[in-house]
Amino acid sequence: MPRVATPDSRIASRKLEMILRHSARVFAEKGYEGASIRDISRASGVSLSGLYYYVESKQKLLYLIQIHTFRTILAQLRRNLEGVSDPAVRLRVLVHNHLEYFLRHPMEMKVLAREDDVLAGEYRKEVAEIKRRYYDTALEIFEELRRAGPARQLNPRIAVLSLFGMMNWIHTWHRPQVDPEAEGLSDVMSQMFLHGVMNGHRAGSQKSSRAAHNTVKIAVHAAG
Amino acid sequence: MPRVATPDSRIASRKLEMILRHSARVFAEKGYEGASIRDISRASGVSLSGLYYYVESKQKLLYLIQIHTFRTILAQLRRNLEGVSDPAVRLRVLVHNHLEYFLRHPMEMKVLAREDDVLAGEYRKEVAEIKRRYYDTALEIFEELRRAGPARQLNPRIAVLSLFGMMNWIHTWHRPQVDPEAEGLSDVMSQMFLHGVMNGHRAGSQKSSRAAHNTVKIAVHAAG
Amino acid sequence: MPRVATPDSRIASRKLEMILRHSARVFAEKGYEGASIRDISRASGVSLSGLYYYVESKQKLLYLIQIHTFRTILAQLRRNLEGVSDPAVRLRVLVHNHLEYFLRHPMEMKVLAREDDVLAGEYRKEVAEIKRRYYDTALEIFEELRRAGPARQLNPRIAVLSLFGMMNWIHTWHRPQVDPEAEGLSDVMSQMFLHGVMNGHRAGSQKSSRAAHNTVKIAVHAAG
Amino acid sequence: MPRVATPDSRIASRKLEMILRHSARVFAEKGYEGASIRDISRASGVSLSGLYYYVESKQKLLYLIQIHTFRTILAQLRRNLEGVSDPAVRLRVLVHNHLEYFLRHPMEMKVLAREDDVLAGEYRKEVAEIKRRYYDTALEIFEELRRAGPARQLNPRIAVLSLFGMMNWIHTWHRPQVDPEAEGLSDVMSQMFLHGVMNGHRAGSQKSSRAAHNTVKIAVHAAG
DNA sequence: TATGAATGAGTGTTCATTCAT
DNA sequence: TATGAATGAACACTCATTCAT
Numbered sequence: 001m002p003r004v005a006t007p008d009s010r011i012a013s014r015k016l017e018m019i020l021r022h023s024a025r026v027f028a029e030k031g032y033e034g035a036s037i038r039d040i041s042r043a044s045g046v047s048l049s050g051l052y053y054y055v056e057s058k059q060k061l062l063y064l065i066q067i068h069t070f071r072t073i074l075a076q077l078r079r080n081l082e083g084v085s086d087p088a089v090r091l092r093v094l095v096h097n098h099l100e101y102f103l104r105h106p107m108e109m110k111v112l113a114r115e116d117d118v119l120a121g122e123y124r125k126e127v128a129e130i131k132r133r134y135y136d137t138a139l140e141i142f143e144e145l146r147r148a149g150p151a152r153q154l155n156p157r158i159a160v161l162s163l164f165g166m167m168n169w170i171h172t173w174h175r176p177q178v179d180p181e182a183e184g185l186s187d188v189m190s191q192m193f194l195h196g197v198m199n200g201h202r203a204g205s206q207k208s209s210r211a212a213h214n215t216v217k218i219a220v221h222a223a224g
Numbered sequence: 225m226p227r228v229a230t231p232d233s234r235i236a237s238r239k240l241e242m243i244l245r246h247s248a249r250v251f252a253e254k255g256y257e258g259a260s261i262r263d264i265s266r267a268s269g270v271s272l273s274g275l276y277y278y279v280e281s282k283q284k285l286l287y288l289i290q291i292h293t294f295r296t297i298l299a300q301l302r303r304n305l306e307g308v309s310d311p312a313v314r315l316r317v318l319v320h321n322h323l324e325y326f327l328r329h330p331m332e333m334k335v336l337a338r339e340d341d342v343l344a345g346e347y348r349k350e351v352a353e354i355k356r357r358y359y360d361t362a363l364e365i366f367e368e369l370r371r372a373g374p375a376r377q378l379n380p381r382i383a384v385l386s387l388f389g390m391m392n393w394i395h396t397w398h399r400p401q402v403d404p405e406a407e408g409l410s411d412v413m414s415q416m417f418l419h420g421v422m423n424g425h426r427a428g429s430q431k432s433s434r435a436a437h438n439t440v441k442i443a444v445h446a447a448g
Numbered sequence: 449m450p451r452v453a454t455p456d457s458r459i460a461s462r463k464l465e466m467i468l469r470h471s472a473r474v475f476a477e478k479g480y481e482g483a484s485i486r487d488i489s490r491a492s493g494v495s496l497s498g499l500y501y502y503v504e505s506k507q508k509l510l511y512l513i514q515i516h517t518f519r520t521i522l523a524q525l526r527r528n529l530e531g532v533s534d535p536a537v538r539l540r541v542l543v544h545n546h547l548e549y550f551l552r553h554p555m556e557m558k559v560l561a562r563e564d565d566v567l568a569g570e571y572r573k574e575v576a577e578i579k580r581r582y583y584d585t586a587l588e589i590f591e592e593l594r595r596a597g598p599a600r601q602l603n604p605r606i607a608v609l610s611l612f613g614m615m616n617w618i619h620t621w622h623r624p625q626v627d628p629e630a631e632g633l634s635d636v637m638s639q640m641f642l643h644g645v646m647n648g649h650r651a652g653s654q655k656s657s658r659a660a661h662n663t664v665k666i667a668v669h670a671a672g
Numbered sequence: 673m674p675r676v677a678t679p680d681s682r683i684a685s686r687k688l689e690m691i692l693r694h695s696a697r698v699f700a701e702k703g704y705e706g707a708s709i710r711d712i713s714r715a716s717g718v719s720l721s722g723l724y725y726y727v728e729s730k731q732k733l734l735y736l737i738q739i740h741t742f743r744t745i746l747a748q749l750r751r752n753l754e755g756v757s758d759p760a761v762r763l764r765v766l767v768h769n770h771l772e773y774f775l776r777h778p779m780e781m782k783v784l785a786r787e788d789d790v791l792a793g794e795y796r797k798e799v800a801e802i803k804r805r806y807y808d809t810a811l812e813i814f815e816e817l818r819r820a821g822p823a824r825q826l827n828p829r830i831a832v833l834s835l836f837g838m839m840n841w842i843h844t845w846h847r848p849q850v851d852p853e854a855e856g857l858s859d860v861m862s863q864m865f866l867h868g869v870m871n872g873h874r875a876g877s878q879k880s881s882r883a884a885h886n887t888v889k890i891a892v893h894a895a896g
Numbered sequence: 897t898a899t900g901a902a903t904g905a906g907t908g909t910t911c912a913t914t915c916a917t
Numbered sequence: 918t919a920t921g922a923a924t925g926a927a928c929a930c931t932c933a934t935t936c937a938t
Contacts, residue, residue, distance in 0.1 A: 033258035034256075034342070038928085046902090047902070047904080048904085048929095050901080050903065052929095152415065154412060154421055159412070159416065159421050161397050162393070165390040165394070166390050166393075168389065169390075179381070179382070180379065180382070184379075189382075191378075192420065193416070193420060194421060194422045196417060196420035198375055198418045260912080262910085270919090270920095271920050272912095273915085273920050273921075273922090276912095478705075479790070481705035481706035482705035484931075486933090494898085495898065495899050496933095497899050590869070593870070599870055600870070602863075603852065603860060606851070606852070607860070607864065609845050610860075612841065613842070614834040614838050615837070616837065616841060617834070617836065617840060621833050627830070633830065639824065641869060642869060643870055644867035645824060646817070646821055646822070646823055646866045709908060709909080710906085720908095720925085721909085721923075721924055721925075722922080722923050
């Protein structure tokens with residue numbers, strides 16, 4: 001079933017696209033393991049065996065959803081990053097790109113965030129690889145940030161993974177009616193990432209922080 | 225099966241405790257839906273029907289793990305917060321408490337973070353309630369923080385949920401051999417939350433940030 | 449699909465012939481029930497539905513292979529028997545004809561020998577009928593043999609079916625590299641059939657044989 | 673389910689024995705691939721999932737039937753061979769032992785004879801090994817036979833496998849009402865194997881045989 | 897002449913759970 | 918307190934076959 005490829009994906013037919021959409025929804029609602037191919041058949045209106053004409057296994061279904069999502073996000077990110085040089089702006093672009101896609105595809109987001117380690121073999125490897133490329137892009141931006149301004153001495157891995165944690169976790173709480181959309185969310189999160197929630201009272205905070213450290217130690221020892 | 229309640233939980237017997245530990249491990253490894261009672265029977269050495277003497281269903285197993293974990297974390301948090309008044313310190317205590325428990329009980333952490341919406345009915349309600357109490361505690365600390373110092377004008381819900389995102393996401397990446405332990409991780413994360421990754425060049429960053437905002441809009445519009 | 453019939457078969461087109469060849473191989477390798485039409489499609493390079501243009505069902509596929517094989521063997525046998533009158537020679541011709549075809553068409557041989565009772569209805573009847581004709585030819589030769597020489601008093605049915613047993617069983621053990629070809633095999637088997645493995649010490653053997661008979665009876669009774 | 677082992681088998685429980693009996697019948701009737709576990713469930717009256725409490729897979733079912741049958745036949749053979757030294761008698765014992773078991777367990781016989789190469793892995797290896805031990809026993813007897821009397825110069829492998837062919841093929845034709853029982857069949861087959869169907873006219877036959885050989889060659893060349 | 901798309905029925909197997917003991 | 922035995926429902930997947938083109 002070879003068709004003209006759309007720019008940012010390799011999904012071939014309309015019908016497969018439709019199946020993938022429904023699958024993402026079902027996976028999002030019941031989890032990959034909790035969802036049955038029958039659920040997807042019901043949801044998509046395609047017969048059980050008809051599904052297998054398009055996708056050879058349940059794993060492949062998940063793989064297609066994940067790889068397509070990552071490819072799209074990464075391709076979009078690269079496009080949005082083009083010609084942007086200020087590291088802070090680049091960071092903001094990354095956050096916005098991520099959240100924008102996630103809020104526009106909440107099902108895919110959930111599937112990406114939740115079903116992190118169910119894939120096996122070649123599927124797993126491929127998804128892991130593109131994920132790593134995405135992560136590396138974020139890491140680069142973080143390093144640019146540090147070179148550009150007087151950044152605090154932070155473990156880059158932790159910083160970047162924390163940022164992803166902030167962003168990915170929204171699938172557990174974001175409600176379109178009450179919470180801000182991508183724009184507002186990106187503002188808050190990139191600001192939080194860059195400058196935290198407080199307003200520049202560094203010295204005092206640091207002192208408190210050290211005190212906190214000790215206090216906790218005491219508390220824990222007392223508790224243990 | 226009424227037994228003497230231990231201080232911070234209501235888990236009754238040694239054997240049940242053992243079963244719960246093994247269950248958490250199995251759930252963490254295969255996911256709730258992917259794990260079978262047989263897996264748990266095998267892992268724990270308790271016969272399939274023996275399991276049902278202690279726990280009446282698979283859901284209850286998950287419920288017990290989740291409610292116990294939340295209860296323990298919350299109880300511990302309250303104890304550690306006692307007598308601490310500086311909001312920044314209190315925040316640091318919360319972060320440390322959370323991470324400390326998570327890194328000491330990585331299986332339970334994963335089960336808590338991943339199996340967020342599989343419970344139903346009364347179980348779901350009870351877990352949701354204690355989770356809300358925990359969240360409210362965090363929210364209070366955040367409000368204290370704002371009252372105490374010149375905090376940025378941030379949506380508190382988003383700020384707090386982002387913090388939880390940072391912390392909960394670690395179950396996807398933390399490797400004991402390479403990553404810092406609770407102490408170091410708490411330092412980094414509470415500092416990031418309070419002051420961000422940059423070092424006080426507020427004006428400049430803010431300018432960049434605003435620029436970023438606009439740039440992204442342009443980029444996205446151009447792309448769309 | 450009426451085509452010109454080839455002399456010794458009614459297989460119509462080149463393509464059907466090709467399909468039948470591949471089918472025989474697949475049936476031989478996986479058994480009739482174990483093989484799927486998809487396997488045959490893959491093996492032959494003909495699309496799944498393309499297959500159905502030539503053959504209306506899986507059963508018919510098997511039927512065509514079996515009937516064609518029997519027809520060919522029988523036709524060949526008759527030709528080879530023409531003008532041969534010595535019963536022993538005729539027997540040798542039958543054995544050689546059978547083995548020669550089998551070793552030249554090992555797949556068809558296996559399908560003939562193994563899939564003896566899967567056909568149903570009309571297909572079954574037709575194959576059974578030609579098989580009976582083949583069997584009758586063998587029976588006739590055996591009777592000629594008895595009339596010609598001083599044959600032992602043997603149940604002809606058992607004698608002939610034992611001969612077929614010897615010959616058909618080779619599909620389970622014959623390996624082209626190590627075992628003799630049709631020529632050598634026919635020598636051994638027709639000799640065995642006519643004169644056994646021993647060399648004419650009839651009296652002694654017969655005595656032993658009778659003793660054996662009794663011994664076994666004793667042994668069995670003792671065991672039972 | 674450990675019970676006292678019966679002397680010549682390792683089948684543990686009554687129920688498993690019953691399941692195996694029904695399975696053998698179903699496999700005999702429809703072939704291994706053609707039979708479904710549901711068929712066996714129906715035939716045995718055990719629920720589909722109940723079957724899996726006793727046997728972990730369809731393959732194992734076949735394995736158990738085959739290994740048990742071979743073990744029993746081989747054990748019985750060794751017992752019946754004890755104290756018998758005349759090679760011809762020993763041969764007759766082997767034939768009788770084989771046929772006696774087969775006619776008493778026609779289903780198992782069919783399963784043994786037909787489903788020769790469906791087992792895989794460890795199962796296959798184990799069955800192949802015991803089969804080889806059985807074959808080796810037959811080979812030994814054949815060699816004794818040759819040492820004892822003036823046997824014809826025959827490929828022993830072919831002789832023995834032909835004997836097995838004769839015997840195993842009966843599953844395709846033996847009808848209890850019309851054909852002889854084990855006793856009569858054993859007489860005929862061991863006599864045929866030892867002395868053939870003719871009565872000692874060696875010279876003549878051999879001449880005929882050579883003539884046959886040439887005749888066939890001509891016939892084939894003419895036909896090819 | 898040939899095939900892509902589709903399906904209802906069935907495959908072997910596992911599931912959470914129960915019940916007599 | 919514990920488990921061996923059992924099951925109905927469901928699982929992912931494959932089957933032989935059809936039909937519009």
